[in-house]
Amino acid sequence: MITLTHFLLVSACIFCIGLYAVLAKRNAIMILVGIELMINASILNFVAFSRYDKTNYGGQIFALFAIVLAAAAVAVGLAIILNVYRQFKTINPQNIHELKD
Amino acid sequence: MNGLLNISPVYASILVVMLPFFGFLMQAVLGKKSNSGNIGLATIILSVCVSFFAVFLPVWNGAPLTERMHWFTVGGKPFYVGVMLNNLTVLMQLIVGIIALPVHIYSRAYMRNDPGIHRYWMFLSFFCFAMLGLTISTSLLQLYVFWELVGFASYLLIGFWFTKESAVQANKKAFIINRIGDIGFLIGIALVYTHCGTVDLGELFGPQGVFLPAVNADGSWLTLAGLAFFLGAMAKSAQFPLHVWLPDAMEGPTSVSSLIHAATMVAAGVFLLCTIFPLFNETVLLTIAIIGCITALSAAIFALGQYDIKKILAFSTISQLGFMMVGVGIGSWDTAMFHLATHAFFKCLLFLAAGAVIHEMAHFKATHQLDIDPQDLRNMGGLRRYLPTTFVCMTIASLALAGFPLTTGYLSKDSIVVQAFEWGFHLGGIYLLIPTTLAAVSLLTAFYIGRLLFKTFFGKFKFAEKLQKGELHDAPIAMTGPMIFLAACCLFPTCSFHPFDYHQSWLLGGFHVKTAFAAVAEMHSAVPLVLTLGALAAWGVGWRWYVAKRYPLSKNNRWVRFATRQGYFNEFYQLLFVKGTEQLSRGVYAFDHYVVDGLTRTFSAATRRLSVAAHWFDRHMVDGLVNLIAGTTYYVGHLVRHVQNGQLQSYLGFALTVVVLGILYLIIK
Incomplete structure (x- = not known):
């Protein structure tokens, strides 16, 4: 029997993987992928919790919105990465430290 | 004109x-x-x-x-x-x-x-x-x-x-x-x-x-x-x-x-x-008289023992000045002035004559290359044959100094002694000691100047065998002339036409000094008589001792030595004042060196130590505190600096950490 707890566990795993990707990857695209994973983990939570909202399906609706938003975000992110690459000739975030000082 | x-x-x-x-x-x-x-x-x-x-x-x-x-x-x-x-x-x-x-x-x-x-x-x-x-x-x-x-x-x-x-x-x-x-x-x-x-x-x-x-x-x-x-x-x-x-x-x-x-x-x-x-006033005058009396006596005694012809004359001067002081002290300063005037002539003459003798002796010494003191009486004798003019002048001056009649010295010295006796009789008692001493000193004066005269001009010249003919002679006229002039001034007409009465002197007449004591008529004849006879006797003794060579005293007699060494006054002063001053200055130097300088040195050393300590304190404490704060701040900054490393991922990691900490806080609470 698959319960909410299992969903949450899977979601947490995906979130952690995404988190790990965001924190540890040496490629901006991979970080973007990690962000997508984390968004998806949260979307999974939305969907899982929408079971307790059988009247409006708010969770499922919100998930759809989130997916759309994520797609837009990815588009924006890729555009940023492209610009970053133009600027710095690299997309390794460790070599980009304009934020320092 | x-x-x-x-x-x-x-x-x-x-x-x-x-x-x-x-x-x-x-x-x-x-x-x-x-x-x-x-x-x-x-x-x-x-x-x-x-x-x-x-x-x-x-x-x-x-x-x-x-x-x-x-x-x-x-x-x-x-x-x-x-x-x-x-x-x-x-x-x-x-x-x-x-x-x-x-x-x-x-x-x-x-x-x-x-x-x-x-x-x-x-x-x-x-x-x-x-x-x-x-x-x-x-x-x-x-x-x-x-x-x-x-x-x-x-x-x-x-x-x-x-x-x-x-x-x-x-x-x-x-x-x-x-x-x-x-x-x-x-x-x-x-x-x-x-x-x-x-x-x-x-x-x-x-x-x-x-x-x-x-x-x-x-x-x-x-x-x-x-x-x-x-x-x-x-x-x-x-x-x-x-x-x-x-x-x-x-x-x-x-x-x-x-x-x-x-x-x-x-x-x-x-x-x-x-x-x-x-x-x-009275006190001062008495002091003057006493000091003058002591001077006259002591100098006359010292003059007895001198061998240097000039030293004898020097002590004779001191002694005569003592007479003048007594003259002032008893209140008849006119007699002091009178004696000063007559003394000036015969003492000047005595020195000039002594100078002539010394001059000749120095020549003699130089010619024969002798190692003698040309001023020492013991090297002279019999000079009257070689320096007759000098001898005559010196004799006149000596007679005047000894106070023989017909000289000015007779008048002036007697004026002081007679008035001193009158003063003594007026006051009586112990005051008579002063005139008596003066009378004794007069005799001593006669004796020591007689001694000088006899030892210089009489007897036999000590180096007679070396003497060539005409070697010792009278000084040139430029020297004897003044001496003869002064010798003439030593005779009584210079100051009085009456040879035996000083009251007739024009010099005393010019001062009109009124004395407090009455004149004693007997003194005016007795004192000069006694003094003259005494002086004659003194010269007699001198003749017997020094010319006839019947000298009774041993050279090492204590009193003779006392007089020769001038009463040990120089030694005494040397000991008391010169040595005393030296000791004092040595003491003061030691005080200065050890105490004053020592204090300064101690103080400077202490200051140096203190400044070293202050330096240490400043460097390690004051600076240390500042440095500690600065270092700590720097170190903290250094630590925190790593947060701001510009790495996007690190920022995110920190954010995560904080979120985790926040969650942990919520859980624990």
């Missing part, structure tokens, strides 16, 4: 003083080119002529003259400089001039060929200037200035042969001891000025010769002032116990000694006392 004689005595006396000064300046400017002494001689001759004709003759027994002009003002009190002419001052000025003149003439021969002769003439003129100026000063301050100049000039002349160590020591000694007296004089002036408001002799004593402000003065300061002035006179006139400089002053040229001893230096003290005589 008449017009010249009619110039005011005041200006004439200024001329008398300024002529030697002019001579001094001329010689100072000419320097070594002027070694003949003509300038000095010419100025002193002119000076004496002016002094006699234009000053002495018009003023003597006339009205006193005073001319003064404003010198400077202290507060509201004016000080004057000027000329005071009365019997006393013109007489003194004349004596100084008349004594200085033969000395100048004598010096031309005596000092010939001396390498420093130009200095000699310069100093001599300066000396005369100072002394002549001293005599006619109108205020005590002016007197003091000249007094100091006399002291300074004598310092120069005593140390004339300054390459000789003993001469240098002697002039230093003379100068230092005279300084002691000068202090006294200065204190006296200060006291008089404080209490009377003036130092002008005319204002102080008036024409009547009484101490004007004394009417309302109480006695104590007067005694003090009198003693202070007497201290000045004691040093200048070589009174016991400040007499030690005078025998040593024999290191100067003999002609200088004769000038110092006769009329200039030592006479200044007596002259001062006579000038300010009305200032003295």
